[in-house]
Amino acid sequence: MPQIADLIIRNARVLTMDADTPRAEAVAVAGNSILAVGSSNEITTLAGPSTRVIDAKGATVLPGFNEAHMHIFPGSVSLRQLNLHGIQGFDALKQAILGYAAANPDEPLLMGFSADYSIIGLGEPVTRQHLDAILADRPFMMFAPDHHTAWANTAALKQAGLLNGKDVGIGNEVVMGADGLASGELREGNAFGPVAALASTGGREELGMVTGMDPENVTPEQYALDRAILKNGLEYCASWGVTSIQNFDGNHYQLRIMRDLEQSGELPCRIRIPFHMKNFMDLSEIDKAAEWKKEFSTDMLRGDFVKVFMDGVLDSQTAFMLDGYGDRPDYDYEPLFTEQAFNAIATKADALGLQVAVHAIGSAAIRQTLDGYESALKANGRQDNRHRIEHIEIIHPDDIPRFAELGVVASMQPVHYPGGTCFPAEPTTAKIGEDRWAYAYAWRTMKDAGAPVVFASDWPVSPVSPFQCIQDAMTRKPWKDGLPDQRFTLEESLEAYTAIGAWVEFMEDRKGKLKPGYLADIAILSTDIESVAPDTIMDTVRAAITICDGRITHQA
The missing domain is CATH 3.10.310.70 (Diaminopimelate Epimerase; Chain A, domain 1)
Incomplete structure (x- = not known):
């Protein structure tokens, strides 16, 4: 006798992200797992007297969005601040x-x-x-x-x-x-x-970014405030169809709050939080990251990677550049880590089986990071640690093929593109320099060169909406004629927000696809996203219902 579904989603345009069965009409969920994906007739047979049935009304249903780079505590606090x-x-x-x-x-x-x-x-x-x-x-x-x-x-x-x-x-x-x-x-x-x-x-929301340290002497009242702020921020993310978060600042304090939410059944998104390695820390501090990986290791909450800042940003001219800035060619800035220091970090973390993710925006910072990953490869042999570089806003062409050669992930945010829906073209384009525009925010170039490309918002740097990021990925206009076309298709954009995001965090065997046996992380959209004009996606499409771990975490 077939298992009875707890939940069925029918009358849907299902995009499974599973190459073996890319499309379907209905999805059945039992407990926290996908029970079946198939035609409406097939899935209807799995209904019982207590099965909840959701009519998607012809809207898109897909795996929950995997927010592969954000800052949950500052983002959550920003909901209380002046936008x-x-x-x-x-x-x-x-x-x-x-x-x-x-x-x-x-x-x-x-x-x-x-x-x-x-x-x-x-x-x-x-x-x-x-x-x-x-x-x-x-x-x-x-x-x-x-x-x-x-x-x-x-x-x-x-x-x-x-x-x-x-x-x-x-x-x-x-x-x-x-x-x-x-x-x-x-x-x-x-x-x-x-x-x-x-x-x-x-x-306290900045400590995970600034020092990586825990706050001192937190009172019960302060803890309760932080817990409420984070819970509200996580629920806000769920309202956008997000079911997984890869956070990019962290400390043990945040992990403890998340475990509290998990154990009380109040965690609406899966989350992984890094150990933030700062330039004032001794190399031995990375051992803490290995301890966190053991301490926080559930499907809902993990502390299993190392975050590093290599440089700053273009607009304040704190990005580390090769051959200067477009409007200041004699000025390169400096990295936050020496070459020797970062090589040692990458090599030790790699040997411990820890993924390393490095914020590197300038071309020199990207090169120094790649050099560090190459140093780790030479020291330890080829591991499957899927090291990452975050942002990659201006890259030297010689370094583009190195991503595929070294197996490095390109974590990029199309919504950051100057001149898109979020940020003006100036003054950033002048700081890059026109002779380097072809290699700025070059996500299509990176993908075509064989790099795994994953998308995210970097909230609160830009809005958490996956739909705004997807629109920018699909509609990017070049700054001048003759520049490479960096656009993604809708299918590629959705994959970069779901299946590839799961692969990047080593969970491709159980999430990122709507497939029997996989975790029931599902976004039911407000409409059929494939029928929406690309330049109207961010204003037209929303998450109608979000399901994480088989539980409805948002319903519009």
């Missing part, structure tokens, strides 16, 4: 900040995010004086979209002890003004961390 995306000009910024301040009279540090580098005007850097002219009597700080630069007013700088400047370590900077005081611009986590610590969260 400055799309705000341009001093007057619009003033109106937004004052409205937010009035609505949050008790917040010790007012914070905004997604403030464009040219929010005051193209070529006019934000200063504390700009912010003081808007709000002088309460501490305020706002982040650039990339979360690598922030700007604070004088009140915030004074309270954080930064107004007179401070040495904040290699790759970080409290930018000084001509008057000998801090200008208000804070580059990288060590610089803006002291300001973030003034917030009601105590800056």
Whole structure:
């Protein structure tokens, strides 16, 4: 007698991501697993008196989205902050900040995010004086979209002890003004961390990014606040059809909160959290990552890889570049790790069976990372650790084939493309330099060269919506005629958000596809995504129902 399904989804356009059975009409779920995929007639026979039946009404059904690069704690906190995306000009910024301040009279540090580098005007850097002219009597700080630069007013700088400047370590900077005081611009986590610590969260959301360390002396009230913030953020991700998250900042504190949510049945997404290796840490610290891999090893929660920052970002000119910047050819910046230090990290982590994922945006940072992975390969032989490079915004053509040669994953975010739906083309294109445009944000070039390409949003750097990322992947317009066409098809984009994401995290044997025996992680969309014009996907398509581990985690 066939097993009875707990849940059936029928009348669907099922995209399974399984090459053996790419399309179907219905899906049956039993417990937390896919029971069967097939025609409506076949699946209907698996229904019993207590089976829940969902009519998809002709909409797309596919594996739940795998968010392969995001920052869950800062993203979750951002849901409480001032969203400055799309705000341009001093007057619009003033109106937004004052409205937010009035609505949050008790917040010790007012914070905004997604403030464009040219929010005051193209070529006019934000200063504390700009912010003081808007709000002088309460501490305020706002982040650039990339979360690598922030700007604070004088009140915030004074309270954080930064107004007179401070040495904040290699790759970080409290930018000084001509008057000998801090200008208000804070580059990288060590610089803006002291300001973030003034917030009601105590800056705990930034520790996984800035230090990789746990917060000290967390009270029960603070823990409860952080747990509630993270639960809300995870539920927000689930509302977009996300069932798996590969997080890109981390500490043991976040893992403990996630385990608390898992054990109480409140974890709506699967999540893996890295050990964040910083340049001030001793090499022996990587042993902790191996311990985390054993301690957190369920299908819902894992702590099983190492995250490294090699450089910063293009717009603040903290990316490590070969042959300088387009608008500053004599300036390369510097890596956050020496060649020898990173080679040692890559080699040790690889020997321990740990995946390494490196933030590398500039061409020199990408090369140095590839060199480190090659060093590990020579030392340890070929392992199947699927090491990654995150972002890859400008690459030297000589390094493109090395991804396939070394087996390195290209983790890219089409929504980051300057001139797409999220970010303006300038000033980024000028910083890249026109002679290098062909090798910037080159996801099609990477895929055609044999690199496994996985997509993600990098939330809260850009919106968590997979549909916005997919639209940008499919509709990218070149900055000038003659540049390579970097577009993906819809099928390729969906695969990069599902099956390839599962492969990248070593779970291709049980998720990323709608296939009997696989985990029941499913997104039922609001419509048939294949019938939607590519340039309208982000405004047209939503997740109607999200199912993770056989449990409905979102229903519109």
